[in-house]
Amino acid sequence: MSRPRPLPVLLLALAVLYAVLVPWLQPLDPRAVDLDAVLRAPSGDHFMGTDQLGRDVWIRSAQALRMSLLVALLASAFSTLLGVGVGLLAAWRGGLVDRIAMRLVDATNALPHLLLAVVIVALWRGQWWAIVLSIALTHWTQVARIVRARLLSERTSDYVRLARASGAGTAFIWFTHLLPAVAPQAAIALVLQLPHAIWHESSLSFLGVGLPPESASLGLLLEDARGGLLSGAWWLLAFPAGLLVLVSWSTTSLIDSAGTVRPRRRPAPFPAKATGSAPQETAAEADRASAAAIAVADLSLWFPSATGAGADTQVLKSLDYRAEPGCINVILGSSGAGKSLLLRTLTGLLPGDARFTGNIAVNGRTLDAAGLAAARGTETVLVPGSAGTALNPVRTISAQMRQTLRASRRPASPADALEALEAAAIDESLAARYPHELSGGQAQRAALALGIATGARILLVDEPTSALDAATTGILAELLRAQAASGTTVIMVTHDLELAGGIADHVAVLEDGLVVESGPAARVLANPAHPATGSLLGTPA
Amino acid sequence: MSLELAGVCYTHPGAAPGTRPLLEGVGLEIGAGEVVGLGAPSGAGKTTLLGLAALMVRADRGTVSINGRTFAPDAAVPRRVRHGVGVVLQSPRAAADPRLRLESLICAPMSIRDGALRPQPRRYPERLAELAELVNLEPSLLRRYPHQVSDGQLQRAMVARALALDPAVLICDEPTAQLDARNTASILRLLADRAAAGSAVLIASHDGAALPRIAHGMVDLARINRPADPAGRA
Numbered sequence: 142m143s144r145p146r147p148l149p150v151l152l153l154a155l156a157v158l159y160a161v162l163v164p165w166l167q168p169l170d171p172r173a174v175d176l177d178a179v180l181r182a183p184s185g186d187h188f189m190g191t192d193q194l195g196r197d198v199w200i201r202s203a204q205a206l207r208m209s210l211l212v213a214l215l216a217s218a219f220s221t222l223l224g225v226g227v228g229l230l231a232a233w234r235g236g237l238v239d240r241i242a243m244r245l246v247d248a249t250n251a252l253p254h255l256l257l258a259v260v261i262v263a264l265w266r267g268q269w270w271a272i273v274l275s276i277a278l279t280h281w282t283q284v285a286r287i288v289r290a291r292l293l294s295e296r297t298s299d300y301v302r303l304a305r306a307s308g309a310g311t312a313f314i315w316f317t318h319l320l321p322a323v324a325p326q327a328a329i330a331l332v333l334q335l336p337h338a339i340w341h342e343s344s345l346s347f348l349g350v351g352l353p354p355e356s357a358s359l360g361l362l363l364e365d366a367r368g369g370l371l372s373g374a375w376w377l378l379a380f381p382a383g384l385l386v387l388v389s390w391s392t393t394s395l396i397d398s399a400g401t402v403r404p405r406r407r408p409a410p411f412p413a414k415a416t417g418s419a420p421q422e423t424a425a426e427a428d429r430a431s432a433a434a435i436a437v438a439d440l441s442l443w444f445p446s447a448t449g450a451g452a453d454t455q456v457l458k459s460l461d462y463r464a465e466p467g468c469i470n471v472i473l474g475s476s477g478a479g480k481s482l483l484l485r486t487l488t489g490l491l492p493g494d495a496r497f498t499g500n501i502a503v504n505g506r507t508l509d510a511a512g513l514a515a516a517r518g519t520e521t522v523l524v525p526g527s528a529g530t531a532l533n534p535v536r537t538i539s540a541q542m543r544q545t546l547r548a549s550r551r552p553a554s555p556a557d558a559l560e561a562l563e564a565a566a567i568d569e570s571l572a573a574r575y576p577h578e579l580s581g582g583q584a585q586r587a588a589l590a591l592g593i594a595t596g597a598r599i600l601l602v603d604e605p606t607s608a609l610d611a612a613t614t615g616i617l618a619e620l621l622r623a624q625a626a627s628g629t630t631v632i633m634v635t636h637d638l639e640l641a642g643g644i645a646d647h648v649a650v651l652e653d654g655l656v657v658e659s660g661p662a663a664r665v666l667a668n669p670a671h672p673a674t675g676s677l678l679g680t681p682a
Numbered sequence: 683m684s685l686e687l688a689g690v691c692y693t694h695p696g697a698a699p700g701t702r703p704l705l706e707g708v709g710l711e712i713g714a715g716e717v718v719g720l721g722a723p724s725g726a727g728k729t730t731l732l733g734l735a736a737l738m739v740r741a742d743r744g745t746v747s748i749n750g751r752t753f754a755p756d757a758a759v760p761r762r763v764r765h766g767v768g769v770v771l772q773s774p775r776a777a778a779d780p781r782l783r784l785e786s787l788i789c790a791p792m793s794i795r796d797g798a799l800r801p802q803p804r805r806y807p808e809r810l811a812e813l814a815e816l817v818n819l820e821p822s823l824l825r826r827y828p829h830q831v832s833d834g835q836l837q838r839a840m841v842a843r844a845l846a847l848d849p850a851v852l853i854c855d856e857p858t859a860q861l862d863a864r865n866t867a868s869i870l871r872l873l874a875d876r877a878a879a880g881s882a883v884l885i886a887s888h889d890g891a892a893l894p895r896i897a898h899g900m901v902d903l904a905r906i907n908r909p910a911d912p913a914g915r916a
Contacts, residue, residue, distance in 0.1 A: 304790065305764075307765065317779070454830075476833070476835060481833065530775055677862065
């Protein structure tokens with residue numbers, strides 16, 4: 142798990158400490174007026190100066206922040222609770238309940254939030270709980286929608302179907318699969334609403350319909366500052382506004398890190414044209430790697446240990462690898478040897494918690510992780526093994542092909558898309574389908590066609606034939622050979638020895654995170670030098 | 683201990699009216715102790731047929747019999763019957779909840795049987811170790827999440843899950859697609875052993891070489907997929 146960034150956490154903690162401790166250590170009656178010390182600029186006595194009534198801005202800002210945080214926290218907690226409740230109910234009961242709940246969401250969204258809030262607050266003038274209520278009642282709809290949509294998609298997932306097939310009841314499915322899926326969404330929604338609620342409360346108070354004027358909230362302080370500003374009292378505005386921005390920024394930054402706690406799904410393989418910064422290059426390294434399409438030297442890859450404690454798990458161990466240009470380079474190895482991870486590393490698609498060291502050169506340029514990701518889609522492209530989950534589920538194959546063609550600046554009419562799909566034996570009727578309407582083998586073929594259509598000259602293919610019958614495997618082998626013949630470098634991970642023997646130019650064998658043998662296919666497959674290769678080639682018992 | 687499909691018809695929901703059904707009058711019989719391999723070109727409906735056999739997909743017509751109990755498309759299936767059906771799906775990535783550790787994935791059927799609300803790996807340490815050894819998974823991998831293991835390792839965990847309750851009927855969709863030759867052989871041997879212990883095993887696979895070696899029969903879906911009553915159709 143990645144830790145949240147330290148700076149926002151520190152700043153937020155300091156702000157909360159300030160809001161809690163200062164009013165407690167230096168109590169100040171909000172009605173106490175010191176007309177001798179009106180509008181003093183920041184000085185030793187008054188760290189942040191004083192306001193029109195001589196009240197210390199440092200203490201008053203703390204009181205204001207405390208009040209604003211309290212109102213915002215209650216409001217976002219209440220609205221998250223309401224949203225999660227409505228979303229759960231709608232997804233669980235379905236039918237009429239779902240329709241009523243969703244129309245309620247639409248109706249609430251149709252009303253201007255501030256207007257509705259003003260009405261509620263006007264009914265109970267100056268009551269802090271009315272402000273909480275007014276914010277919560279206008280902001281629960283987003284959460285309800287997200288929770289409902291998430292639940293509906295989780296419910297049709299393969300793992301829920303599998304649990305049902307094993308006889309799991311509703312309770313098991315909810316507690317094991319559905320609720321854990323929405324819990325992070327609810328947590329993120331809660332934090333996301335905090336800064337928004339602070340601003341909402343400030344707006345209401347600034348408009349004069351919020352808290353009573355003698356109490357302190359950030360909005361009230363800003364309203365006070367309006368008058369002071371004309372007489373040059375900048376500190377009246379600067380300190381509360383600074384606090385407002387600081388707290389909003391640090392809570393929002395918390396979400397950024399919370400959102401990347403753990404990669405939930407594998408990243409999509411066909412990104413739109415990457416727009417990264419130009420990767421750096423050193424002449425010496427470029428020279429050394431120039432002959433190979435991809436040259437890997439001393440590559441090590443670690444994952445944090447599963448339990449969170451103890452040493453990291455090393456998956457690749459000082460691996461050296463070369464992919465010859467314009468050839469079909471096959472990588473063999475037992476499962477778990479690190480083959481797929483090597484392909485993911487080369488295309489900058491590693492999970493967020495993995496880290497690697499070593500030198501990777503693509504077309505002679507040494508690239509770092511960001512550079513590898515930037516090269517993906519233009520220079521390199523990865524066609525993943527489980528293509529069914531990698532295709533965009535909400536667009537037809539033809540539409541995805543057109544998008545890919547457009548991204549590589551080529552003609553992208555439906556006819557062009559069809560032509561690009563034809564080589565992979567995807568005909569017109571298949572191209573018009575959505576990924577879930579394709580079989581595993583058809584999806585795999587479509588994914589390969591999409592990968593080729595990016596125009597990238599280095600094609601990395603993970604287990605392309607695992608879901609294919611013999612006839613389609615033949616089609617794919619032809620396709621890959623034609624690609625290599627036209628100068629594209631193909632790097633293919635496979636378990637299919639027959640396929641490897643048929644089309645490979647070069648073979649590398651991966652065993653336990655190391656390349657133990659590599660060379661021309663004919664030599665390696667006929668006379669394996671390493672015991673691991675022999676064991677792979679040996680006929681299964 | 684047997685699996686039998688009779689006169690099963692299936693059309694994709696939402697298919698245009700008049701579309702030819704994907705499956706028409708499919709019948710299939712697998713006795714106890716038998717391994718049957720199902721082959722067909724991609725797109726022929728293998729995965730759908732397996733879903734129907736595992737009572738995961740509702741047929742338009744036809745019946746599925748498991749251990750002599752026959753179920754019509756709308757019939758309620760008792761939990762006990764479901765506990766006796768082991769399923770391995772085609773893509774282990776999609777079939778494994780990314781938020782559960784491998785040990786939880788494997789012991790889920792046991793927790794489901796015992797009426798727990800969540801998988802409880804700690805309640806079945808011996809069985810878990812036994813299953814892991816059976817599918818050749820290192821014990822240290824059990825504490826990992828799906829994204830921390832390879833496709834092959836994950837598929838082996840999903841096979842272990844399917845075997846957890848010693849199912850009478852075992853239905854596998856491309857169980858060895860992600861595996862190397864060594865693991866393919868050991869998984870297929872495992873499935874053959876399961877059949878020897880009295881289960882009915884149905885395996886869909888493209889693997890032309892290894893599967894026929896353990897299967898008692900190979901069935902071509904194209905051959906059994908035909909209208910039950912061709913004359914009755916206009």
